[in-house]
Amino acid sequence: MPDPWPSLDRLALRHPVVQAPMAGGATTPALVAAVSEAGGLGMLGAGLMSPEAIGQAINEVRRLTGRPFGVNLFVPEVHRPEPDAAAIEAMADLLAPWYRELASTVPARPLPPPPDFRAQADVVLAAAVEVFSFTFGVPEATMLRAFRDRGCVVIGTATTVAEGLVLAEAGVDAVVAQGSEAGGHRGTFTGTFERGLVGTMALVPQMAAALPLPVIAAGGIMDGRGIAAALTLGAVAAQLGTAFLATMESGIHPMYKQAILDATDEATAITRALTGKAARGIRTPLMAAIEQAGIAIPPYPVQAALTAPLRRAATRWGRTDVMALWAGQGAGQGAGQARALPAATLVAALAREAREAIADVADKPL
Numbered sequence: 001m002p003d004p005w006p007s008l009d010r011l012a013l014r015h016p017v018v019q020a021p022m023a024g025g026a027t028t029p030a031l032v033a034a035v036s037e038a039g040g041l042g043m044l045g046a047g048l049m050s051p052e053a054i055g056q057a058i059n060e061v062r063r064l065t066g067r068p069f070g071v072n073l074f075v076p077e078v079h080r081p082e083p084d085a086a087a088i089e090a091m092a093d094l095l096a097p098w099y100r101e102l103a104s105t106v107p108a109r110p111l112p113p114p115p116d117f118r119a120q121a122d123v124v125l126a127a128a129v130e131v132f133s134f135t136f137g138v139p140e141a142t143m144l145r146a147f148r149d150r151g152c153v154v155i156g157t158a159t160t161v162a163e164g165l166v167l168a169e170a171g172v173d174a175v176v177a178q179g180s181e182a183g184g185h186r187g188t189f190t191g192t193f194e195r196g197l198v199g200t201m202a203l204v205p206q207m208a209a210a211l212p213l214p215v216i217a218a219g220g221i222m223d224g225r226g227i228a229a230a231l232t233l234g235a236v237a238a239q240l241g242t243a244f245l246a247t248m249e250s251g252i253h254p255m256y257k258q259a260i261l262d263a264t265d266e267a268t269a270i271t272r273a274l275t276g277k278a279a280r281g282i283r284t285p286l287m288a289a290i291e292q293a294g295i296a297i298p299p300y301p302v303q304a305a306l307t308a309p310l311r312r313a314a315t316r317w318g319r320t321d322v323m324a325l326w327a328g329q330g331a332g333q334g335a336g337q338a339r340a341l342p343a344a345t346l347v348a349a350l351a352r353e354a355r356e357a358i359a360d361v362a363d364k365p366l
């Protein structure tokens with residue numbers, strides 16, 4: 001039977017496993033390359049990297065593997081709200097004691113802007129990376145066309161069917177359906193994030209039914225059973241983030257890894273506190289202090305810039321109470337979920353478990 005999705009067929013994946021792009025250092029070139037070498041799709045989370053650093057990381061992945069891999073970027077908002085100076089100063093005052101405790105200082109205003117999206121994309125385009133994926137919005141048509149003309153598979157992120165349809169209309173090759181269980185930032189780009197909190201189990205079949213495109217399921221998938229479920233619901237592949245955070249090649253702090261292994265099903269929450277954009281992570285005292293202060297949280301990327309040096313200092317000091325511990329609801333060694341394995345071993349285990357799960361279900365009386 002011909003593959004119904006020739007765009008993804010080009011990638012010749014041996015396993016329907018995408019390692020989620022994770023900005024902030026988790027998706028090291030070693031992790032990306034190991035996943036692609038093992039027959040999944042490795043993805044570099046480059047949203048916070050300078051164009052130069054992206055170019056170097058791409059070269060490093062290429063040195064480690066000849067297999068296809070992808071790069072992911074953050075689409076900036078078209079209408080960025082003017083930052084409210086008084087709200088920024090109030091937040092700076094709130095954060096100051098935390099900064100002092102970690103021997104660091106609140107960044108000077110005006111705050112540094114995020115990396116230039118167009119310059120980042122130019123590097124990815126020039127390198128002709130096999131997959132370009134993005135979140136937080138939709139790049140302009142000329143950029144998407146340029147990637148497709150280069151033979152890149154283009155993948156967008158949607159948290160609702162309506163967003164999936166916007167991406168399909170824009171001409172992407174596939175859509176990541178990001179359920180509310182997902183770790184990290186919500187990809188929601190239309191309406192409020194609350195409206196985009198649809199669980200993976202509900203979102204994937206509706207997205208698969210509505211879109212004339214392959215759907216990749218993301219959110220709360222930690223093992224082969226979850227992948228089998230995603231495929232059963234109509235996805236062509238599953239994108240796993242938290243599961244890969246605990247692998248040996250992941251670049252996160254060892255104490256962050258341990259926090260994921262120790263997490264329970266109720267350990268995470270969605271918060272705007274750390275970056276100004278809704279994101280799911282393990283609850284921390286810093287998150288609670290910002291939420292409970294009763295002051296306005298500046299929008300992304302302003303709040304992200306205000307807390308960035310603090311989060312970096314927390315990582316230097318190994319202070320999990322101040323780090324951003326992004327993780328999905330599936331984290332939790334207690335449930336036999338996140339596993340500290342080499343990434344290639346995890347990919348092989350996921351594929352084996354998915355096959356076993358499907359065989360197990362085939363034996364059940366229905």
Ligand SMILES: Cc1cc2nc3c(=O)[nH]c(=O)nc-3n(C[C@H](O)[C@H](O)[C@H](O)COP(=O)(O)O)c2cc1C
Pocket residue numbers: 020021022023024026045046047072134135157178181182183184185218219220221239240241242243326327328329330
């Ligand atoms: C630490 C972390 C960082 C993330 N960074 C990105 C990112 O840069 N770009 C992106 O599209 N998604 C990002 N995500 C979301 C993932 O793509 C994916 O939706 C999510 O990990 C799936 O849920 P799971 O963590 O339960 O597997 C991130 C997730 C985590 C946990």
